[in-house]
Amino acid sequence: MDFYAVLWRELVVLKRGFWKFFASRLVNPLLYLIAFGWGIGRSVQMPQGSYLEFVIPGIVALSAMTTSFGAAGTPLNMARLYHKTLEEYLIAPVSTFSFVLGRVLAATLRGLIAALIILGLALLFKTKLAVGGAFLLVLFLTCFLFSALGVVAAMTINSHEDMANFTTFIIMPMSFLCGTFFSTAKLPPGVRQLIEILPLTHTNLALRELGAHGSFPWLSLGVLIFYSVLFFFLACYTVRHCRD
């Protein structure tokens, strides 16, 4: 239960700044929905349904990814390099596992809230989307794995500028290439295989399949679990080895 002490701090901070967080998570997806749903989407023909229905699961995945990565990465990077508040945890009798778990769960929660905000917006845009237990499980895994990746980045990147660069070079390309706004099926071979290794692609595939009452996306679920375990393990490793 040690992780709860770590999580408790994050919950206190989330509660204090909740409405600011809420509003900030509303802006980007709302712009995407307007631009790609109402704007470009009107003139795009999809095999089934409207483009808006196609793009909403993508924007949910995108927001879950960026929010949880940022929520885990940025504050931890600051805590390690600038505020030195990480030391307070390092000198406490709390295991690395508990520390990472507390941080990752807190960022996962933020990611889930961001995703739910868009699902709420989607209702306003009158889309048909089936949100069930498996849909939420996929979202949880997505948030969890990108939170853990955020911890890895925060522990290994040694400046705030390079943290921003990580987002520019890794997170941003993923958000556009992993089937968020268009189907990866139309990509040239080679590029397609590369894209299909990435976790966000599988979030998009799984959410679309589940949202349209399709078959259960076992493969995608397996990939997401694999990345969750891998990144969590890496996060623990980087925290354990951060003492110089």
Add this chain to the structure above:
Amino acid sequence: MIRVENLVKVFGRIRAVDGLSFQVKEGEIFGLLGPNGAGKTTTIRILTMLTRPTAGEVYIAGHRLSTEAEQVKRIIGVVPQHINLDQELTVWENLELHGRLHRIPREERRRRMEELLEFIGLSDRRHDLTPQLSGGMKRRLMIARALMHHPRVLFLDEPTVGLDPQTRRKIWELIRQLNHQGVTILLTTHYIEEAELLCHRVGIVDHGRLIALGTPGELKARLGKAVVESFYNGVVDYHFFGSREEAVNFAAHLPGTVLIREVNLEDVFVELTGRRVRD
């Protein structure tokens, strides 16, 4: 209480700590005194497990640091040099987080927090976020935070850097009170008077090595009793004597301005570490 054996820490080509050994007795206030860059902070970071030593071993209350980190973490309190309070939490929440990280049960935790806020005089500021506190208040809160779990050993790295004289005295008073309650204290400082007034024993460190160790009185006795400071032709010179009479006799034959005074710890420090200013 603390035993440091042949501690070495190498950063690239720099030997920050170079074969340091000393012991701190239970109930003692022990000061590591040294110029900037002498290796004091690195030593304290190794002792608090924030830095890994290159070689050597440390024992705290009989626990070996390299193998019994968990046990050691439970009995030590750490006040780092930089202010590292959580800026997004209030005074109260900063203490609560520490209490939770140390698994202190709720009732006991609350009691301890009230007691410590009283002790540092911040009871009425408990709901303020920490950026709203003054420098001295932040320092006091850091001490309170380190005390939440009743540590037997308290490490303070430059506890009074950048504080005004009143606040500095308040901090010294807190440190003495804690010591009276039985807490063993190891602090680093480059303020001579801090070492002289507060510490039972002082270790002078330079270039990562211990160059002198003893009570402030013992260290001063090494140089003698009296010092003659002479100023002639723009040059200041120091001469040390075993008695006041010898000093007076010597001074009588000196040209220029002459000052006779008692040896202080600063003389010891400067004689041992050299006069050159460095960073």
